[in-house]
Amino acid sequence: MEEQRPLTSRPVPAAQPVERVENLKVRMQTKSLSVYYGKKLGVGNVTMPIYANKVTALIGPSGCGKTTFLRALNRMHDLTPIAHIEGEAILDGQNIYAPGVDPVEVRRKIGMVFQRPNPFPTLTIYDNVVAGLKLLGVNKKSILDEAAERSLHQSALWDEVKDRLRAPGMSLSGGQQQRLCIARALAVQPEVMLMDEPTSALDPISTQAIEDLMTTLKEHVTIAIVTHNMQQAARVSDFTGYFLTGELVEFGPTNTLFTAPKDPRTEAYITGRFG
Amino acid sequence: MMRAPVNGNLRRRQLWDKVMLGLLILGSLIVVAPLLLVLGKVFVTGFSAINLAFFTQDFQPVEAGGGGLRHAIIGTVLMNLLALLIGGVLGLAGGILLSEYPDHPVNPTLRVISDLLNGLPALLKGLVIYTLVVITTGRFSGVAGALALGLIMVPIVLRATEGVLKLVPWSVREAGLGLGLPRWRVILSLVLPAASSGVITGLMLGFARAAGEAAPLYFTAGGSQFLNFNLGQQTESLALTIYKYANEPSPLRVEQAWAAALVLTLLVLIASLLARWVTRAR
Secondary structure, three states: OOOOOOOOOOOOOOOOOOOOHHHOOEEEEEEEEEEEEOOEEEEEEEEEEEEOOOEEEEEOOOOOOHHHHHHHOOOHHHHOOOEEEEEEEEEOOEEOOOOOOOHHHHHHHEEEEOOOOOOOOOOEHHHHHHHHHHHOOOOOHHHHHHHHHHHHHHOOOHHHHOOOOOOEHHHOOHHHHHHHHHHHHHHOOOOEEEEEOOOOOOOHHHHHHHHHHHHHHOOOOEEEEEOOOHHHHHHHOOEEEEEEOOEEEEEEEHHHHHHOOOOHHHHHHHOOOOO | OOHHHHHHHHHHHHHHHHHHHHHHHHHHHHHHHHHHHHHHHHHHHHHHHOOHHHHHOOEOOHHHOOEOOHHHHHHHHHHHHHHHHHHHHHHHHHHHHHHHOOOOOOHHHHHHHHHHHHHOOHHHHHHHHHHHHHHHHOOOOHHHHHHHHHHHHHHHHHHHHHHHHHHOOHHHHHHHHHOOOOHHHHHHHHHHHHOHHHHHHHHHHHHHHHHOOOHHHHOOOEOOOOOOOOOOOOEOOHHHHHHHHHOOOOHHHHHHHHHHHHHHHHHHHHHHHHHHHHHHHO
């Protein structure tokens, strides 16, 4: 029997061998990226890297623009007619906002998990997971089965649902639904996974399951997560960007940002003096 | 002593609750009663006039026994299915456009046309098709009838589709787009199925409405006394039969009109149950 870990005192991750930031591969990068809603600036002039196979947390108080920024990373704002984007967001050397780039192709490489679990209401667990592949034209059962099992394993849901893959996705609990959504996003094998406060609607146990998941998932994908929970950012992320009133105040390795912030505004926030 | 007034309040509220509930039930009964009376009359009177010949024979003169209404039943089914196809496709397309592409430049025009179409008497829709199709082709036909009926369905289906699609949470679309699916795929494969029961209800409302129309068929389908599976020919419809027979002096014809009304009601009922069952099975 596996050793039960108490929920309250989670082990501090063992000290990792020091990685030099210069040696890390940059998966995505924004250059002076700004999002406007009409004339109003949502988030302005953000330049930051998102390192490959790392978890990057975006933190800040409500309304600071972190979600707006995240959604700019896979062109989700394209659906909001009044939104418009300036600057660049570069994925593997290609600006996703360059003319001629198909937003559908971009989103195929950059998946997204949303704040509230949103399984497709009419589909079964299995069909939810393979929905992306199926609707993109993959019909071979063996491929779909393999993808469903792999994604559900990766999202740590397989053991809980393997006997009822034909049950409706909506029959799962909130935490399971969110892991189902993660599996669904993983099934199309994105390079980057954007997570918009993925645990804010979940109970502590589901939250822990998803946090644990991120640590293992980053072997396969690059993760950017928006959270307003600083402890969560500290627990799961390798890099952190602090946003305030539509501006990226500070970006750096999570350890450094939380222990020795350079900007007094960051310090005020992480020490709990406001926000 | 705070208890007494609270209790008095509670009793008054419970009384009001009962009064209001009673009013609601009364109101519902007033609304439903005429419908039940009509249905009851149709069933009782219509049922006694139905016999096997009604379904196996076509038109015959009263002197020859009056025949049956097989030709009208077949005509109704064929014409209404084609109308459902025409009205359904156009109505769905319009509803999807209004709901999923709210900023599309044609939308204000589409909305006005749909509202106008909704307010236009069915008779005028028949005249439109008469002018466009019957005069052009030089004859009455089931196709022209189906077009007129389809025109009646379009605004009903369109409005219903727009309404239920807007009820599908935005998160469903985001989830689909986040998977890298093209927008049309998301709409057709994810949003529409999520709203399927509402869409089907809209289609059935339109279908039922069209099935009961006689006036526009007068100058489009033209009516017929013969069995005919070819919608290129003049076609009979039960609604037309009811109108014609109910005005005839022969009591036999009046009875047949009642029976036709019953069969028409049952056809709509069956179609609607079938649609429910199909969506339930998913």
